[in-house]
Amino acid sequence: MSEKHIVVQGATCACQFGNAPDSLVVNTHTKEYANDAEGSDKLIVTTQELGSSTLKNNTFGSCSKMGSPPPPCKVNITQWTDFYEPVTLSNQGKIIVENSKAICAVAGSPCISVTHHGQISEPSPQNFKNVDREIHSQINPMVDINEMKEEELILEGGEDSSI
Incomplete structure (x- = not known):
């Protein structure tokens, strides 16, 4: 994982067909954390974060892929690409890193990217x-x-x- 940050709950994502960002939510495990001293906020995002409840607002605004005028986006993540393969977490998912992309059922291509990994540096x-x-x-x-x-x-x- 050289020089790539692990993506954690609260990370910001954007869709190339949408016009607003949204934040990732981890629903598939409660065990593995990153960059979180108390182990309560920064769950690691994995390839198991699929479906329509993976994002806080479940929308990227309007979806230009659906035509004109663009209707409201309804995110449905079907798969993740470019994840960190060597590690499998407790939910049997692989770790999502900052250059990973998600495939939406509407677009059928890796159109959702991580714009901020969600980690914050805290000096110790x-x-x-x-x-x-x-x-x-x-x-x-x-x-x-x-x-x-x-x-x-x-x-x-x-x-x-x-x-």
Whole structure:
């Protein structure tokens, strides 16, 4: 999966024949999460997310594939393509990644794409422990990383020469 993000619940999708985005909803499992410390929001999207209840609003606006004037879109995902093959999750589905596409029953082709994978970067304490102090001081000169390290040692019960 080099350089590809795993798609999670809440990811944004768009259809090439629609005019509005929609968000993915995971209905097929409650076990595997990504980028979610509490394990309650970011379920991993799999190839088992099929049918008409896979999207929050179940529509991409108007469907230009259906003629003129375009009628309202009614999404019905029949299959996913370009998923991550080596891993199978508990629902027997394969992991959807950011370049995966979904096939809609109306279009009959992979017309639904992921526009945002749904993951959000959240720095953890480990990120600060691993920081290169010189690079950090160049990027963020207002924060003294050495001072932060000293405060951390004091809070963890380390040595403090001022006490």
